[in-house]
Amino acid sequence: MTRYVLRRLATSAVVVLGVSLITFMMLHGLSGSPGRAILGVEASAEAVAAFDREHGYDRSLVVQYVMYLGDLLQGDLGYSYRLNQSVNDLLAENAGRTAMLAGAALVLAIGIAVPLGVFQAVKRNSVGDNLLTALTFVAYSMPVFLLAMLLIQVFALGLGILPAQASQSSSNFVIFTEPRAMLLPVLTLTGVTVAMYSRYQRSAALDQLAQDYIRVARAKGLSTRMVLTRHLLRNACLPLVTLIGMSIPLLLAGNLVVESVFNYPGLGLLFFNSLNNQDYPVLLGYTLVASIMTVLGNLLADLVVAVSDPRTQNA
Amino acid sequence: MMAGDGEVLAVEGLSAGIRLRTSAVDAVNGVDLLLRKGETLGLVGESGSGKSMTGLSIMGLLPSGGHVAAGSIKLEGRELVGLPERQYRRIRGNEIAMIFQDPMTSLNPTKTIGEQVAEPIRLHLGASAGQARERALEMLALVGIARPAERLGSYPHELSGGLRQRVMIAMALSCEPKVLIADEPTTALDVTVQAQVLRLLHDLKDRLGMAMLLITHDMGVIARWADRVSVMYAGGIVESAPTRELFTGMRHPYTQALLACTPRLTQPRENTLYSIAGAPPDLLDPPAGCRFAARCAHATERCESEAPPLAATRPGHTLACWHPVDGPLDPATTPAQAPVPDTEQAGPVLDVDDLVKEYGGGRFALRGLKRSVKAVSGVSFAVEPGRTFGLVGESGCGKSTLAKMIVALEPPSSGSVTALGGKLNELRGRALRRHRRNLQMMFQDPLDALDPRMRIGAILREPFEAQGIGTAAEQLAAIRELLDEVGLPHSVLERYPHEFSGGQRQRIALARALALNPRVIVADEPVSALDVSVRSQVLNLMKRLQAKHGLTYVVISHDLTVVRYMADAVGVMYLGKLVEVGSSDDIYLRPAHPYTAGLLAAIPEPDPDAGDRIEIGSEMPSPYEPPSGCRFRTRCPRAQARCAEEEPQPRDFDPGHSAACHFPLREPQVTVRTG
Numbered sequence: 001m002t003r004y005v006l007r008r009l010a011t012s013a014v015v016v017l018g019v020s021l022i023t024f025m026m027l028h029g030l031s032g033s034p035g036r037a038i039l040g041v042e043a044s045a046e047a048v049a050a051f052d053r054e055h056g057y058d059r060s061l062v063v064q065y066v067m068y069l070g071d072l073l074q075g076d077l078g079y080s081y082r083l084n085q086s087v088n089d090l091l092a093e094n095a096g097r098t099a100m101l102a103g104a105a106l107v108l109a110i111g112i113a114v115p116l117g118v119f120q121a122v123k124r125n126s127v128g129d130n131l132l133t134a135l136t137f138v139a140y141s142m143p144v145f146l147l148a149m150l151l152i153q154v155f156a157l158g159l160g161i162l163p164a165q166a167s168q169s170s171s172n173f174v175i176f177t178e179p180r181a182m183l184l185p186v187l188t189l190t191g192v193t194v195a196m197y198s199r200y201q202r203s204a205a206l207d208q209l210a211q212d213y214i215r216v217a218r219a220k221g222l223s224t225r226m227v228l229t230r231h232l233l234r235n236a237c238l239p240l241v242t243l244i245g246m247s248i249p250l251l252l253a254g255n256l257v258v259e260s261v262f263n264y265p266g267l268g269l270l271f272f273n274s275l276n277n278q279d280y281p282v283l284l285g286y287t288l289v290a291s292i293m294t295v296l297g298n299l300l301a302d303l304v305v306a307v308s309d310p311r312t313q314n315a
Numbered sequence: 316m317m318a319g320d321g322e323v324l325a326v327e328g329l330s331a332g333i334r335l336r337t338s339a340v341d342a343v344n345g346v347d348l349l350l351r352k353g354e355t356l357g358l359v360g361e362s363g364s365g366k367s368m369t370g371l372s373i374m375g376l377l378p379s380g381g382h383v384a385a386g387s388i389k390l391e392g393r394e395l396v397g398l399p400e401r402q403y404r405r406i407r408g409n410e411i412a413m414i415f416q417d418p419m420t421s422l423n424p425t426k427t428i429g430e431q432v433a434e435p436i437r438l439h440l441g442a443s444a445g446q447a448r449e450r451a452l453e454m455l456a457l458v459g460i461a462r463p464a465e466r467l468g469s470y471p472h473e474l475s476g477g478l479r480q481r482v483m484i485a486m487a488l489s490c491e492p493k494v495l496i497a498d499e500p501t502t503a504l505d506v507t508v509q510a511q512v513l514r515l516l517h518d519l520k521d522r523l524g525m526a527m528l529l530i531t532h533d534m535g536v537i538a539r540w541a542d543r544v545s546v547m548y549a550g551g552i553v554e555s556a557p558t559r560e561l562f563t564g565m566r567h568p569y570t571q572a573l574l575a576c577t578p579r580l581t582q583p584r585e586n587t588l589y590s591i592a593g594a595p596p597d598l599l600d601p602p603a604g605c606r607f608a609a610r611c612a613h614a615t616e617r618c619e620s621e622a623p624p625l626a627a628t629r630p631g632h633t634l635a636c637w638h639p640v641d642g643p644l645d646p647a648t649t650p651a652q653a654p655v656p657d658t659e660q661a662g663p664v665l666d667v668d669d670l671v672k673e674y675g676g677g678r679f680a681l682r683g684l685k686r687s688v689k690a691v692s693g694v695s696f697a698v699e700p701g702r703t704f705g706l707v708g709e710s711g712c713g714k715s716t717l718a719k720m721i722v723a724l725e726p727p728s729s730g731s732v733t734a735l736g737g738k739l740n741e742l743r744g745r746a747l748r749r750h751r752r753n754l755q756m757m758f759q760d761p762l763d764a765l766d767p768r769m770r771i772g773a774i775l776r777e778p779f780e781a782q783g784i785g786t787a788a789e790q791l792a793a794i795r796e797l798l799d800e801v802g803l804p805h806s807v808l809e810r811y812p813h814e815f816s817g818g819q820r821q822r823i824a825l826a827r828a829l830a831l832n833p834r835v836i837v838a839d840e841p842v843s844a845l846d847v848s849v850r851s852q853v854l855n856l857m858k859r860l861q862a863k864h865g866l867t868y869v870v871i872s873h874d875l876t877v878v879r880y881m882a883d884a885v886g887v888m889y890l891g892k893l894v895e896v897g898s899s900d901d902i903y904l905r906p907a908h909p910y911t912a913g914l915l916a917a918i919p920e921p922d923p924d925a926g927d928r929i930e931i932g933s934e935m936p937s938p939y940e941p942p943s944g945c946r947f948r949t950r951c952p953r954a955q956a957r958c959a960e961e962e963p964q965p966r967d968f969d970p971g972h973s974a975a976c977h978f979p980l981r982e983p984q985v986t987v988r989t990g
Contacts, residue, residue, distance in 0.1 A: 213420065213421055213424075215421075216421045217423070219374055219376060219407055219412065219413045220407065220408035221406070221409055221439060222408075223404060230434075234425050235424065238425075309425060310424070310472065311424055311472045
């Protein structure tokens with residue numbers, strides 16, 4: 001097991017390195033001089049050139065990348081001249097709030113999708129199942145921003161029972177301190193994933209329901225509820241764990257939109273603003289952190305499956 | 316029916332159906348069964364006859380859409396039909412327990428054996444976790460599992476098929492039920508393990524004083540283990556009688572035909588196998604009269620219009636037939652098989668030389684382990700043109716891997732296959748593709764082997780297209796000829812594989828294998844997915860086509876009676892090695908290797924007077940860690956110290972008959988082979 005984890009970590013490092021290389025080259029290769037972006041269109045050409053020279057932006061891309069890597073190895077993600085703050089500080093400041101938002105949405109999505117999927121599998125092809133299938137497909141096919149707009153329209157502008165903007169507090173725990181203000185962002189982000197999870201959970205539960213051991217459990221005299229909770233649930237959730245691991249990029253992307261729409265100060269909003277400002281170091285730093293999280297999420301999911309499925313441990 | 320004579324379960328006039336979207340299947344139709352304490356009732360029938368549905372009806376576990384339409388099920392006088400679910404749950408697993416066919420999928424993969432066996436004990440007997448664990452331990456010991464305390468914490472995947480079925484039995488019997496329903500309990504197991512499990516069930520039934528309903532398709536299993544038998548056909552019971560009476564003095568033509576179809580080791584190879592023409596009726600729209608009438612040689616007009624009632628002909632023997640027969644058919648009355656023409660002996664058409672297949676252990680990457688397994692380990696044999704070589708052995712012995720190497724679907728790790736003078740591992744690209752014409756394969760499950768989205772016409776055309784033979788019109792003519800040969804109407808061309816029965820699908824698969832006029836056909840378990848009555852049709856067809864085209868067959872089967880009937884020469888495989896090779900008579904009448912003898916002894920003969928024979932104990936060890944020396948020694952009754960140290964080399968016993976054993980059952984010939 002340890003060897004497996006070490007090997008997976010090593011390949012993960014290679015993946016992250018690749019991501020850093022590609023984003024670095026794309027950001028620097030596709031747009032103009034960083035000096036121009038930072039100093040603005042008003043600045044003179046000399047000032048821009050001087051800025052670029054001072055910060056090494058006039059050197060070849062390869063040299064710049066190697067320098068960037070050197071800083072990375074020391075844990076330095078760079079400096080945002082726009083915001084006059086180190087990228088490390090910026091990310092650290094906002095990561096907590098984003099994690100809380102994404103985490104709450106994830107917990108809610110799993111909490112809804114698992115029982116929903118099992119229910120639909122047990123009642124397959126019933127009116128309820130078909131209705132829920134139709135609903136999940138609507139949610140599945142809806143873009144995040146549209147869902148956000150709809151929710152705002154109905155609950156904030158229409159009914160006026162919930163605020164249209166997320167909490168602006170700098171606390172990491174706004175979900176608990178201002179739950180009303182956070183309800184719409186969390187719901188929107190949940191909507192992104194719950195449809196996918198519940199479809200997946202439904203088919204996984206259907207697969208397991210068709211297995212002989214379910215019939216054996218019923219032949220033992222267990223009630224339907226006991227068959228589902230004691231025998232079906234664990235086996236039917238294993239595939240979902242892998243899916244959750246793989247859906248981290250989706251969650252991060254959803255986060256980006258949700259934070260911008262609801263003006264919630266987190267990593268997503270930071271990234272969105274940096275994109276508008278062409279703030280390369282922040283963009284690079286965020287992409288790198290996101291790729292690390294994606295890779296680690298997959299690894300974690302695989303480990304959870306390995307631990308909860310005895311067949312993978314000592315085959 | 317009289318109550319009181321140990322009667323535990325009485326089923327009367329039971330009818331059950333399954334509602335589909337637009338129609339209904341009439342799966343069980345007026346079934347009467349009677350189970351007495353300490354007695355085994357065999358329920359025999361082909362697939363789709365409603366025997367499993369009967370078992371599930373008794374358990375109150377019909378699949379969704381299923382319902383009991385009429386009749387009564389009484390457990391010690393208590394009516395179960397219409398019993399509320401809450402009360403039924405107290406009976407399931409407690410008073411009536413059930414064992415299912417496939418032990419590989421019948422246990423929850425993520426729960427320990429201990430948890431699963433203890434579950435019904437806690438549920439029904441109200442035992443504490445500790446008490447339930449104690450009882451589970453007792454049960455595991457009772458079903459003959461060695462070191463039960465260690466097994467409590469094991470997961471199902473760590474156990475072999477036979478052990479899992481023992482765990483299933485322990486689970487079913489943990490609350491000492493009054494009735495045990497065993498639905499094909501050994502069909503998924505190897506023949507040697509089947510004998511062990513059936514004996515265990517029989518002994519436990521006696522010890523616990525249960526009544527057992529043994530559901531099976533296998534007349535051999537019935538003959539040996541049932542006290543009374545009920546024969547089912549198309550949803551109804553056609554005949555019930557004490558076992559010996561049923562086998563020696565059956566009255567229903569179906570019972571007679573079913574027994575005649577069942578292959579025996581004593582089957583005369585020159586004659587065709589008895590087979591029942593046609594297929595069972597469609598239960599979506601069952602015929603009005605006797606459901607067997609369409610396939611019955613004795614049917615009259617009355618049979619087609621009026622269903623015969625199930626009535627007692629003498630005490631304990633009931634029958635539903637207007638024109639009963641008397642006793643079994645004489646096996647010699649079947650017509651003679653067309654003789655295989657003698658081809659000029661130009662040497663073997665197929666020569667397998669020291670073939671080895673080794674698989675690396677990629678599956679164990681999670682633990683960073685590299686283990687390899689030799690699936691086939693130094694196998695050599697040769698087949699003369701127009702002959703059949705049979706290959707027998709238990710699952711996991713490497714038979715199928717060997718088959719794939721013979722038809723060049725799998726490259727050997729070392730050794731060679733020479734077919735029609737060409738070494739397969741030296742052929743590449745176009746030459747290999749051309750060579751493949753002469754090497755075709757038939758698979759076990761024809762539904763898996765036929766693309767579900769291709770029409771039969773396209774499936775049969777594909778071989779011609781792959782080899783670029785003929786115009787579209789010529790191909791169609793050839794396909795029509797093929798259909799005539801395998802006895803299917805030309806109208807099948809536009810239909811899809813799922814529209815056919817198992818026997819018809821295997822005919823289609825055979826037609827496809829024949830398309831390119833091959834010289835060699837490798838048939839991997841060609842009939843084991845088929846019912847007995849259909850099985851003999853396919854085997855007869857294979858023999859007829861062999862005689863007509865001078866085909867050479869390699870027939871692989873775990874069923875020794877099939878190989879006995881088909882093969883001229885037989886090889887017995889054990890853990891990747893060929894332990895004995897010889898003519899069919901050498902192997903079946905004069906076996907030298909204890910393993911061969913054990914396999915033969917384990918076959919359940921469809922004869923209640925066959926008696927007991929020596930059985931092989933335990934199960935095949937893991938091919939990842941084969942035993943040192945002779946691989947069979949861990950299960951061999953004759954094993955001695957030498958067997959662990961020295962690997963036995965093949966020695967000759969008769970001309971062309973050799974076996975690799977230090978202590979064979981017969982004296983070898985004096986000349987000792989080298990290498």
